[in-house]
Amino acid sequence: GAGVSQTPSNKVTEKGKYVELRCDPISGHTALYWYRQSLGQGPEFLIYFQGTGAADDSGLPNDRFFAVRPEGSVSTLKIQRTERGDSAMYLCASSFGRGQDTQYFGPGTRLTVL
Amino acid sequence: AQSVSQHNHHVILSEAASLELGCNYSYGGTVNLFWYVQYPGQHLQLLLKYFSGDPLVKGIKGFEAEFIKSKFSFNLRKPSVQWSDTAEYFCAVIPGGATNKLIFGTGTLLAVQP
Numbered sequence: 001g002a003g004v005s006q007t008p009s010n011k012v013t014e015k016g017k018y019v020e021l022r023c024d025p026i027s028g029h030t031a032l033y034w035y036r037q038s039l040g041q042g043p044e045f046l047i048y049f050q051g052t053g054a055a056d057d058s059g060l061p062n063d064r065f066f067a068v069r070p071e072g073s074v075s076t077l078k079i080q081r082t083e084r085g086d087s088a089m090y091l092c093a094s095s096f097g098r099g100q101d102t103q104y105f106g107p108g109t110r111l112t113v114l
Numbered sequence: 115a116q117s118v119s120q121h122n123h124h125v126i127l128s129e130a131a132s133l134e135l136g137c138n139y140s141y142g143g144t145v146n147l148f149w150y151v152q153y154p155g156q157h158l159q160l161l162l163k164y165f166s167g168d169p170l171v172k173g174i175k176g177f178e179a180e181f182i183k184s185k186f187s188f189n190l191r192k193p194s195v196q197w198s199d200t201a202e203y204f205c206a207v208i209p210g211g212a213t214n215k216l217i218f219g220t221g222t223l224l225a226v227q228p
Binding site for chain 2: 059091093106
């Protein structure tokens with residue numbers, strides 16, 4: 001079946017601009033996660049949704065970052081007033097949302113802030 | 115600070131050599147442990163996971179890992195590597211009580227020479 005998909009695959013923007021990154025989880029997965037991976041580092045947790053609600057947003061670095069999942073499926077990560085330090089690979093993962101389940105990752109969106 | 119450590123950042127092996135990649139974590143109590151792999155040009159995939167039971171876990175493609183609680187370690191092993199194992203390997207932990215957020219190590223880049 002279809003895996004996690006993310007769009008766009010690449011996004012180049014200018015400092016100060018607003019960007020939206022989209023994630024389509026695997027059908028039937030109630031849990032959705034956003035991670036950020038900088039060059040030479042492992043993925044870093046940003047936010048976790050169970051259904052429509054953010055169950056844990058402790059990884060969002062500041063109030064410029066916001067994510068929504070209004071219908072419990074597709075999620076959008078929104079970054080306001082982008083900074084050069086926001087440049088990274090943004091990864092989305094989904095899972096069934098039960099205990100001890102596996103997170104399946106998408107291909108990521110490469111964000112470059114000039 | 116609590117963390118996940120991967121000591122080997124870059125490993126080069128010849129085909130048929132044995133592999134062991136180290137992973138240590140600093141979280142107390144119950145933990146769920148994972149190894150993910152990222153092949154060139156592909157997204158993160160689960161290699162194996164440990165939640166409970168037999169501390170020797172077998173995964174896909176001949177990989178295995180051993181959970182040693184007293185050493186806070188979860189090292190990845192393969193008796194004989196192939197050129198197709200060239201990839202980046204990430205150890206990850208879900209600390210007990212955490213909301214399923216994965217805490218990743220910095221990754222180990224493995225290059226297998228034919």
